[in-house]
Amino acid sequence: MREIETFDLTLSERESCTTSAFASGMAAVHAVLVARKNTTVVLPTDCYHGVPYQLDKFSDQMGVEFTLIDPTDTEFITAALKSALDNNRNPLLWIER
Secondary structure (H helix, E strand, C coil): CCHHHHHHHHHHHHHCCCCCCCCCHHHHHHHHHCCCCCEEEEEECCCCCHHHHHHHHHHHHHCEEEEEECCCCHHHHHHHHHHHHHCCCEEEECCCC
């Protein structure tokens, strides 16, 4: 099994949630943009600069919002995910390696 598949399976089992791992950042951005409408992406401030650019450029027409967060502030991450749920949005936590 390839490393990316192993990572995806391990994370999914550990967190008891649906996960998706991608070999390229732009493939991940595309998947987010065509994902369910009403999605809020919680995005670390230190991610690849093209990610927030692409999300900002296409988010309105695709029904996707995003929130930039400090990836070291776990309380704020939790609050951002909870806020998405409280507003009947699908939370998506963006993690880059």
